Amino acid sequence: MSTESPSAPLGVLGPMSVGSFIDDRAIRASKQRLLLALLLVEADRDVPRDLLVDELWLGNPPSSWPTTLQTYVYQLRKHTLPGSPGRIRTTRSGYRLEIDRSLLDWCEFERRAGEADRSAFARPVVADAYREALALWRGTALADVDHSPRVQAVAERLERLRRAARAAQLTASYRSGRLVDVIADARSVLMDDPLNETAHVCLIRSLAGRGRRHDAARHLHRFRKRLLSEAGVASATVVETAYAEAAREPV
Structure with missing residues (x-):
């Protein structure tokens, strides 16, 4: 798969970009x-x-x-x-x-993310493919355009695809043993999507895998508090299970 920096002259994956088309x-x-x-x-x-x-x-x-x-x-x-x-x-x-x-950034994003989804390559290569696709994003889709019903629907669909690609990229990176990268990437995801369970799971497992079980426990505690305050739920089974499994693994 390509390792070149992704680029597209026209786009909606952030503020609308039409510089090569219209003044x-x-x-x-x-x-x-x-x-x-x-x-x-x-x-x-x-x-x-x-x-x-x-x-x-x-x-x-x-x-x-x-x-x-x-x-x-x-x-x-x-x-x-x-x-x-x-x-x-x-x-x-x-x-x-x-x-x-093919010149449009969201079409290129969907193509690259789809190739990564279907890839039979080793996990590090798949993780890099997702990273390349995600690098096309510059912010919230169509952030500087009034959201009519159609534009809103497109923006929401693209954001769902972005979240799915982020989750797949984190999982592939974790399974590749890139724990330092996962810690940084998961924290970046959580800045935009604080209740993203995949990011919390990968972060907790990676912290524990790096011998930072105390940090993993503190993160789980902060996650529980936020989940309760924002969603009215005391715990998330998948995150709790990830921490329990990580805590049992030998250092």
């Missing part, structure tokens, strides 16, 4: 940015006008919506950069952003 400095109005995001997440597919109207105005469009929508599209086309990898086409039902989907 982003010229697209500042919230509805224009939302339209661009809708075309981007539906790249290379027809997006019906009815859907765009519902998303842009949440079912309550102004009487001038046909002209307004055309103006938004005109502005996007006007600020498309020379040599851009994509262009916006008018279709019978609406509009389509024609572009090679």
Whole structure:
């Protein structure tokens, strides 16, 4: 598998990134940015006008919506950069952003994470493959775009895939014996997702595996307190089991 740093010129895995496609400095109005995001997440597919109207105005469009929508599209086309990898086409039902989907960061993320899921390589290689896929993320998906129902659904789906890839990467790293890496990576995951059970399990097992059983016990105690305060639950069986198993293992 590739060990090159992943990169993609267009993306939604963080603030919307369209620098190789459109002059982003010229697209500042919230509805224009939302339209661009809708075309981007539906790249290379027809997006019906009815859907765009519902998303842009949440079912309550102004009487001038046909002209307004055309103006938004005109502005996007006007600020498309020379040599851009994509262009916006008018279709019978609406509009389509024609572009090679392999240039889009979330498509590349899904491809790399899917390859890692299916991989028969040794665990260290699989862990590195997940790490490469996760490196494409720059923050919360579409963080700087108003969340219409469709954009919200896309962002939530991508975040679920991100959490699954993080969990798989931690598990592969732990099973590869990379305990120092797991400790750092698990703590990073828990900064964003404090109740992620896989991260807690891997962190506790790795701390214990490094001879830091006292730190593992302290972490379990902090996790119990947070779980009780945020979820109203006194314990999580899978985390408790991981600690009990780690505590029984010889140092």
